Amino acid sequence: MANAFIASEYNPFHNGHLHHIEETRKHGADNIICVMSGNFVQRGSVAVAQKHLRAGTAVLSGADLVIELPLKYAISTASYFAEGFIKTAKATGLDGFISFGAKDSLETLNEVKNIVFSNEAEEFCNKCITEGISYPKAKALYTEKFGNKNLSAALSDANNILALEYLRARDKLYPEIGVLAIERRGSLHDSDDISGNITSAGNIRRILYDEISREDAINRLFEIKNYVPEGAFNELLSSYSSGTFPSSPESFELVQFARLLTLSNKDFLKINNVTGGLENRITEGISRCNNIQELCDFVKSKVFTHSRLRQIMLSACLGVTKDQLDAPLQYIRVLAFNDKGRALLNTMRKSAFVPVITNISQADTSDSLTAIDVKADVLAGKLFNLCLPCPLQGNTEYDIPPVYIQADY
Numbered sequence: 001m002a003n004a005f006i007a008s009e010y011n012p013f014h015n016g017h018l019h020h021i022e023e024t025r026k027h028g029a030d031n032i033i034c035v036m037s038g039n040f041v042q043r044g045s046v047a048v049a050q051k052h053l054r055a056g057t058a059v060l061s062g063a064d065l066v067i068e069l070p071l072k073y074a075i076s077t078a079s080y081f082a083e084g085f086i087k088t089a090k091a092t093g094l095d096g097f098i099s100f101g102a103k104d105s106l107e108t109l110n111e112v113k114n115i116v117f118s119n120e121a122e123e124f125c126n127k128c129i130t131e132g133i134s135y136p137k138a139k140a141l142y143t144e145k146f147g148n149k150n151l152s153a154a155l156s157d158a159n160n161i162l163a164l165e166y167l168r169a170r171d172k173l174y175p176e177i178g179v180l181a182i183e184r185r186g187s188l189h190d191s192d193d194i195s196g197n198i199t200s201a202g203n204i205r206r207i208l209y210d211e212i213s214r215e216d217a218i219n220r221l222f223e224i225k226n227y228v229p230e231g232a233f234n235e236l237l238s239s240y241s242s243g244t245f246p247s248s249p250e251s252f253e254l255v256q257f258a259r260l261l262t263l264s265n266k267d268f269l270k271i272n273n274v275t276g277g278l279e280n281r282i283t284e285g286i287s288r289c290n291n292i293q294e295l296c297d298f299v300k301s302k303v304f305t306h307s308r309l310r311q312i313m314l315s316a317c318l319g320v321t322k323d324q325l326d327a328p329l330q331y332i333r334v335l336a337f338n339d340k341g342r343a344l345l346n347t348m349r350k351s352a353f354v355p356v357i358t359n360i361s362q363a364d365t366s367d368s369l370t371a372i373d374v375k376a377d378v379l380a381g382k383l384f385n386l387c388l389p390c391p392l393q394g395n396t397e398y399d400i401p402p403v404y405i406q407a408d409y
Contacts, residue, residue, distance in 0.1 A: 002028050002029050002030045002031070002096055002097070003029070003030070003031045003033055003094045003095065003096030003097075003344075004024045004025075004029035004031065004032050004033065004096055004097055004098070004099045004180070005033050005034075005035060005085070005089040005096060005097070005098045005099070005177075006020065006021070006024065006032065006033070006034045006035065006063075006098075006099050006100070007035050007069070007081070007082070007085040007098070007100060007162075007166065008034045008035065008036045008037070008058070009036065009037045009041050009042065009047070009074075009201070010034075010036055010054045010055075010057065010058050010201075011037070011041050011047050011048050011049075011054065011201050011205070012048050012049055012054060012057065012201060012204060012205075012228065012232070012236065013054060013057040013058050013061055013228065013229070013232045014198070014199070014200075014201055014204060014227050014228050014229075014232075015197050015198045015227055015228065015229060016101075016184070016198045016199075016200070016201075017058070017061070018061050018062065018229050019182075019198070020099070020101050020182050021061065021062040021063060022062065023182045024099040024180065024182065025062070027099075027180055027182075029096075029097075029099070031064045031065070031096075031340055031341075031344055032062060032063045032064050032065075033063075033064065033065045033066075033067065033089075033092070033094070033096075033341075033344065034055075034058050034063045034065070034066045034067070035066075035067055035068075035069045035085050035088045035089060036051070036054065036055055036058065036066050036067070036068060036069060036335065037051075037068075037069050037074035037075075038051040038068050038069070038071055038074060038377075038380065039051050039380050039381060039384035040071065040074060040075050040314060040318070040380055040384070041074060041075070042074060042075060042076070042078075042081055042311070043307060043310065044075065044307065044309075044310025044311045044312075044313065044314045045249055045252070045310065045314070046247050046248075046249055046252040046384060046387050047247065047384070048204075048205055048208065048245075048246050048247055049236065049239065049244075049245050049246060049247065050239075050244060050245075050247075050384065050388075050396070050400075051068065051335055052335055052336065052400050052402070052403050053235060053236075053239055053244070053245065053403075055335035055336035055402075055403055056235060056336045056403035056405060057229075057231065057232035057235050057236070058336065059336045059337065059338050059341070059403065059405040060229070060231035060232060060235065060405055061229045061231060061232055063336075063341075064337065064338055064340040064341040064344065065334070065336070065337045065338075065340075065341030065344050065345065066334075066335045066336040066337070066341075067088065067092075067332050067333060067334055067335060068332075068333040068334075068335050069081075069084055069085060069088060070084055070088070070329065070330075070333075070373065071318065071320065071373070071376050071377055071380055072084070072320045072324045072325050072373065072376065073085070073087075073088075073325070075311060075314050075315055075318070075320065076272060076311060076315065076320075076325060077272070077273065077308070077311065078161055078162055078165045079165050079168070079169070080272070080325055081162070081165070082162065082165035082166045082168065082169040083165075083169045083172075083173065084329075085098075085166065085169070086098070086166070086169040086170055086172075086173045086174050086177075087173060087329045088329060088332065089174065089177065090173060090174045090177070090353070091329050091332055091352055091353045091354050092332065092348050092351065092352050092356075093348060093350075093351025093352045093353055094344070094347065094348065094351060095176075095177070096177065096178065097177060097178030097179060097180050098166060098170060098177060098178070098179055098180070099180040099181075099182060100159075100162070100163050100166055100180075100181060100182070101159050101163075101181075101182050101183070101184040102157075102159050102160050102163040102181045102182070102183070102184060103154070103157040103159055103160050103183070103184055104154045104157070104160055105181065105183075106179065106180075106181040108151070108154055109154070109160065109163050109164060109167060109181060110167065111147075111151060112143060112147070112151050112154050112155065112160075112164060113164050113167045113168060115142070115143050115146060115147045115151065116139045116142065116143055116155070116164065117164075117168050120146075121139065121142045121143075121146075124138065124141075124142045125138035125139060125142065128141065129303055132301070132302040132303060133302060133303075134302055134303055134305060135303075136155065136161070139155055140152050140155045140156070143155060159184050163181060166179075167179065194227075197226050197227060198227060199227045204224050204227055204228070207220055207223050207224050208220050208221065208224065208246050209246070209249070218240065221236065221237065221240055242390070243388065243389040243390025244388050244389070244390060244392065245388075245389075246389075247384065247387040247388055248387045248388070248389070249387070251386060251387045252383065252384075252386070252387045253291060253292045253293075254291075255383055255386055255387075256292060256313065256314070256317045256383075257286075257290075257291055257292055257295070259316075259317045260286055260295075260313065260316060260317060261286060263283075263286075263316055264283070265279045265280060265283050266279075267316065268282050268283065268312075268316055270321040270322060270323070271312055271315050271316050271320075271321060271322065272312070272315060272321075272322040272325055273304075273308060273311075273312055274312060278299070278304065278312075281298075281299050282295070282299055282312075282313075284298075285298035285299045292310070292313060295309075295313070296309045296310060296313070317383075318376055318379055318380050318383070319375070319376055319379065320376055324372060324373065324376070327369050327372075328354075328369070329354055330354060330355075330363070330367070330369055330370040330373045331354050331355045331356070331357050331362075331363050331370065331373075332348070332352060332354055332355070332356045332357065333357055333358075333360070333377075334356065334357065334358045334402045335402055335403065336402055336403035336404070336405065337402060337403075337404060337405070338404070338405045338406065339406065342404075358401065358402050359398060359401065360374055360377055360378065360397045360398055361398055377397055378395065378397045378398075380397075381395065381396045381397035382395065382396075382397075384396075
């Protein structure tokens with residue numbers, strides 16, 4: 001039985017994701033295992049829907065098992081995001097291959113990877129950073145200088161950038177696992193283009209959020225119906241009716257800024273990528289600004305872009321430190337499954353290198369490293385709950401079980 005691992009956010013799940021799963025099956029996958037971000041995502045923001053809801057829509061749309069990409073990786077840089085994905089796939093003890101979407105072919109991606117992740121490239125990029133050039137721009141400059149313009153163009157696509165990080169992490173951590181690159185279909189990452197019944201998750205979020213009032217939210221929800229699989233849309237509609245979808249980024253940013261007000265320079269120094277006096281700039285900005293947008297505008301530079309700063313601010317808010325990122329994976333959290341997924345779980349309970357849990361209460365908090373990750377997960381769950389139209393009662397990290405979807409074979 002061939003197992004395919006897919007790194008995902010499904011924020012929300014849409015027809016492009018469905019195409020990826022279907023193509024992965026056509027290329028020999030018997031089981032689809034999605035490693036999905038939880039309630040917060042890499043762009044440094046709250047997810048549009050609660051993680052169990054998003055995981056359930058993935059299983060309804062063709063996945064067999066959804067496990068959580070640990071929070072510390074899900075909200076970090078592309079390199080840590082990719083390493084977290086590969087570490088989680090390896091920790092299951094299951095063999096198979098990774099599958100990801102990309103604009104360019106696997107052959108092209110491997111060629112670019114061998115250029116941009118060389119020691120020489122790292123030295124070149126570090127020098128560029130001291131001159132005020134961002135790391136992504138420096139990589140593109142190096143590729144153009146020592147490769148060619150066509151290869152450099154591959155670095156302009158967000159999916160390619162993540163794909164390159166998956167390949168590097170795979171080479172470093174799990175070289176024996178196979179690789180499949182699926183050509184991305186339809187609109188580019190985060191664009192507002194529409195191609196038939198496919199548009200980006202970013203555009204779907206814009207439709208849901210932009211200049212919206214509660215009165216016309218239901219109309220906005222039906223605007224996305226054409227871009228989302230039927231089963232997934234029905235789940236979103238049901239959650240809208242119960243007041244648990246969509247989340248409110250504005251509500252979270254208010255809570256987030258209040259949390260940042262309590263932090264000191266020393267707290268920010270513990271966060272990944274906070275170097276070169278950035279902690280002083282952040283704390284000065286907090287004293288001068290009134291919200292996250294103003295703060296990022298105040299602190300941003302050629303090196304520290306908005307997206308990088310949002311990752312830093314979110315990590316600080318949730319207490320995710322550089323030490324946590326560098327610590328081993330502590331557990332595998334199950335979010336959703338079907339009958340095939342249940343069989344996989346039975347296998348994983350024997351094969352996995354770390355505990356496989358279905359509830360955060362099953363994590364062994366007598367271990368200090370596990371306790372740190374659990375604390376961050378619980379805080380993330382509580383803060384996410386505050387962003388819902390009708391906040392859920394209780395502690396969702398303990399109260400919500402994995403979603404079981406009976407498979408229709």
